[in-house]
Amino acid sequence: MASPNYAARGYKDIKVYLDGAVAVVTLNRAKQRNTYVHSLVVEIVDVFDLLDRDDRVRVVVFTAEHTAPAYCSGADISSSWDTLFGKEEDKEGPHVLVCPAAHRDSGGIVTMAIFRCRKITIAAVNGHAVGIGVTGLQLPFDFRFVWAGAKLALPFVRRGIAAEATSGYLLPRLIGHAKATALLLTGGTFMPDSPYLQGLYHQVLPTREEVFPAALAFAKELAANTSQTAVAVTKALLWRGGDTIEAHHLIDSRAISELARARDGNEGTRAFMERRAANFQDTLGENMGNWMPWWSEIETKYRRAKL
Amino acid sequence: MASPNYAARGYKDIKVYLDGAVAVVTLNRAKQRNTYVHSLVVEIVDVFDLLDRDDRVRVVVFTAEHTAPAYCSGADISSSWDTLFGKEEDKEGPHVLVCPAAHRDSGGIVTMAIFRCRKITIAAVNGHAVGIGVTGLQLPFDFRFVWAGAKLALPFVRRGIAAEATSGYLLPRLIGHAKATALLLTGGTFMPDSPYLQGLYHQVLPTREEVFPAALAFAKELAANTSQTAVAVTKALLWRGGDTIEAHHLIDSRAISELARARDGNEGTRAFMERRAANFQDTLGENMGNWMPWWSEIETKYRRAKL
Amino acid sequence: MASPNYAARGYKDIKVYLDGAVAVVTLNRAKQRNTYVHSLVVEIVDVFDLLDRDDRVRVVVFTAEHTAPAYCSGADISSSWDTLFGKEEDKEGPHVLVCPAAHRDSGGIVTMAIFRCRKITIAAVNGHAVGIGVTGLQLPFDFRFVWAGAKLALPFVRRGIAAEATSGYLLPRLIGHAKATALLLTGGTFMPDSPYLQGLYHQVLPTREEVFPAALAFAKELAANTSQTAVAVTKALLWRGGDTIEAHHLIDSRAISELARARDGNEGTRAFMERRAANFQDTLGENMGNWMPWWSEIETKYRRAKL
Structure with a gap:
């Protein structure tokens, strides 16, 4: 944005x-x-x-x-x-x-x-x-x-x-x-x-x-020191995860799969191996895949009965 | 009753x-x-x-x-x-x-x-x-x-x-x-x-x-010092609320809307403004709208297979 | 087994x-x-x-x-x-x-x-x-x-x-x-x-x-000192119970009904009355009724699109 x-x-x-x-x-x-x-x-x-x-x-x-x-x-x-x-x-x-x-x-x-x-x-x-x-x-x-x-x-x-x-x-x-x-x-x-x-x-x-x-x-x-995308996904896993452990496993499997291969995931690994601070650059606006959000939300805005 | x-x-x-x-x-x-x-x-x-x-x-x-x-x-x-x-x-x-x-x-x-x-x-x-x-x-x-x-x-x-x-x-x-x-x-x-x-x-x-x-x-x-209707609704919001924050918002919006305009809600405001104890008079039997309960309950009584 | x-x-x-x-x-x-x-x-x-x-x-x-x-x-x-x-x-x-x-x-x-x-x-x-x-x-x-x-x-x-x-x-x-x-x-x-x-x-x-x-x-x-079947059912009641108290009541009613009349349930009562340690013998392999599991699980294994 x-x-x-x-x-x-x-x-x-x-x-x-x-x-x-x-x-x-x-x-x-x-x-x-x-x-x-x-x-x-x-x-x-x-x-x-x-x-x-x-x-x-x-x-x-x-x-x-x-x-x-x-x-x-x-x-x-x-x-x-x-x-x-x-x-x-x-x-x-x-x-x-x-x-x-x-x-x-x-x-x-x-x-x-x-x-x-x-x-x-x-x-x-x-x-x-x-x-x-x-x-x-x-x-x-x-x-x-x-x-x-x-x-x-x-x-x-x-x-x-x-x-x-x-x-x-x-x-x-x-x-x-x-x-x-x-x-x-x-x-x-x-x-x-x-x-x-x-x-x-x-x-x-x-x-x-x-x-x-x-x-x-x-x-x-x-x-x-944190990744913007990793933060957003972790917040969502805490509040919008599966109703059962199996359902949650399917969701966080996708999340890990996507994040680990993205730029921030690679940077996180490299920084750890090189014993240096990570320089995270992925953003929600540019680098968040369309697999997020995985949940559906009830529309809460009120629609008037008449125009 | x-x-x-x-x-x-x-x-x-x-x-x-x-x-x-x-x-x-x-x-x-x-x-x-x-x-x-x-x-x-x-x-x-x-x-x-x-x-x-x-x-x-x-x-x-x-x-x-x-x-x-x-x-x-x-x-x-x-x-x-x-x-x-x-x-x-x-x-x-x-x-x-x-x-x-x-x-x-x-x-x-x-x-x-x-x-x-x-x-x-x-x-x-x-x-x-x-x-x-x-x-x-x-x-x-x-x-x-x-x-x-x-x-x-x-x-x-x-x-x-x-x-x-x-x-x-x-x-x-x-x-x-x-x-x-x-x-x-x-x-x-x-x-x-x-x-x-x-x-x-x-x-x-x-x-x-x-x-x-x-x-x-x-x-x-x-x-x-508490309102009977406000207590009943608060208990229900804690245990019978929505499964998501959006669903809950629709429910407690209705609850607030109904309670705030009822006699106890008005008395609560007046008492607060007049710095006196509230005199709550609404009762579940007389003043609880038919919007309660908002949830459905599984029938747990056993019905015999034969009369 | x-x-x-x-x-x-x-x-x-x-x-x-x-x-x-x-x-x-x-x-x-x-x-x-x-x-x-x-x-x-x-x-x-x-x-x-x-x-x-x-x-x-x-x-x-x-x-x-x-x-x-x-x-x-x-x-x-x-x-x-x-x-x-x-x-x-x-x-x-x-x-x-x-x-x-x-x-x-x-x-x-x-x-x-x-x-x-x-x-x-x-x-x-x-x-x-x-x-x-x-x-x-x-x-x-x-x-x-x-x-x-x-x-x-x-x-x-x-x-x-x-x-x-x-x-x-x-x-x-x-x-x-x-x-x-x-x-x-x-x-x-x-x-x-x-x-x-x-x-x-x-x-x-x-x-x-x-x-x-x-x-x-x-x-x-x-x-x-614990019953293998009672442990398994208690674990399941904690994690696989009902979404509402009524739904849970139906499930644990069945659990209590089955366990209390089984060998371990009888032994638990007798041992208590006789003020001695219980000798539980029921096992999951031999004595667990087919009412367990009562929940359904999402299949999480991945099925390949092609053979």
Whole structure:
């Protein structure tokens, strides 16, 4: 993909810059306590779609200003939950079961935009987080770095709503149903050293200031030493693999076969034999075969009944 | 549902009472070491079906007398395993594969009755537990409180039988296959501080006396501050969600859409804005839309081949 | 099955002996740092197929010499990844999606041979391990014993390839996606006390010498006191159970029904009542009903397009 010009996108709720092969996305709503609003949803979806296809980018770090009141203080429900529902979709009303209604949870839309990004993604949680600030802005990332003093609130059942942003899908898979239930069904507020969060965070930092630099250093090391195509395929094998070991074997056999013979696979072997750092050059835009994706996806966009 | 009269059910193996919105079910077979017998199965299935539909109930605590010899000392196999098989179903014999035989594991029947209860469920394990006392009477609950001194035995493979009561389904999902295998394939006896149990218990209490009060206090706090409908939907999202993130997104979008606009969703927002405790009034019996359940269930009851 | 003569199989890359009902398989390539080569694949697949069907065997311990340079130092890629691809399959080329190509990852073939073994399997990891030495030669086992000083490297994304040997299937299920991602997407090297490995190892031993004896003692105790049929069914219930709790209930109901009335089930009850050790005699070859397996498996062997 031609290199997108992030500055020209006119983002207001986020700031974006590239530091070599690492993209940094920073929440830019400190004055509003980094609340989650519709305009932020639009910008996050836009930027993660670009980052996914920008061949220069190998790792994405998402963070907030460490001096902000919070990493993300949740949805702005200053009037009511209605602020999260579009007028347009309301006209359509609920439809059939399963794919039932015009409404699409914006938390899930954000979550899936991050989840589908084929680069390594890291959330640098350098402040308190509430609701969507814990679910959508943390769970779909590959890694989570967090401030030891962060208050992490999942108050859904105490607000009369359910676990949103596909957290009911991601959390049990990330850390198991026992801990996921403890987090979501109590509606509680947790600190990173909580046993119910055990395993969720990759690294816990003592101060807010240290979180982003630690995540960035981690990101740069990975950006320098990993293959973009190998990363994308490994992420997909973890989340889009087979339902049985046999089905998975057929998929990863193809993946290994393709990657091992590609330029990055050969470079990986040569570098290892020559005891030097590998110089990976394959990109998703230029060198990813059409065997990816191997899975089919349900279309989640709502189609209006009438033109 | 009209409020059931638990006293009128004539339970003998359990005692049941309501403490506000918290229902307490206590095993009443201390003289028989709280062994698991057919009459107990019938009463547990009956009471959890009622508790599921009793709109007064928000949380269920299941426990034993802390002075009993055990929380549950397993199935009474004083004669043989045959005590667990009905004469009637034996006549039918095994049938086709998958849904294969007249026999339905009573441990699974109990487990599913608890698992399907849409209220918050808590097991207060204030004594030793063996077999079904660990599987059926602990795994299907949302939370497990346990005495630090409890001996928890899973001896199936040392008794010539396999992991029963759907423990082969629940345990890997609750804490992962590595730990589930360690528990079920060794047939061992474990204490709550065992690394193989890590994550399974919500809280560990030093004495038997403390287990039930801790569970009850936890239950009352949740009963006072959570929405009955939000709890039921969150439980279902955790266990009956989509197979892919996209499928899950369609489901939880509908859930959020319905709940946020319902009375409890509005009350949750208002209470938050007014910095007061929420007063949730929606009930499963009166206010749950017909979009729940969104999943289909295999019928597990056995139908006789002949009338 | 007639008792196979392991000595007559002419293995060169492994050594095999029976110690009562425990089979010990030892890597025999210490001079080559226990690298993984095609001939080793062939022998491991052959021996695990035999061990699966050898009724004398109840537990399998897989290990290396503790004086070897490594437990397994990974694939021998001294020339290139091409050493892992057969000439024959290359002629066929890639085919349709999903079941797409002639190539079958040899790491997956080894993994599945171990995974399908219906006996208790234990990896005694008494040295460093790299790549397939961590995935294929550890993950499909029921239990992993490890030396505290072992360096465990999963460098795939740093070599330009993806997570192989069905590790993308096994690792998230064993310990959850959060830890599996940390292991596979960093391409890092980990020690057994790493939080990202938490739960994966059954026991950690301080010296290399202690790993195999600890695993062997564990194996002998299990071999003496568990039912071969109960073990096989429990393993299958953990990995081949139902997709929903209802589907699982139908399966384990049949399993309990069959096992409880079989000889081992009766012996388990009698021994318990008589407060003596059980003497289990049922074997997979003689006493396993045709209700096992209850699941269907995708055929993974490649069929040539032309004769």
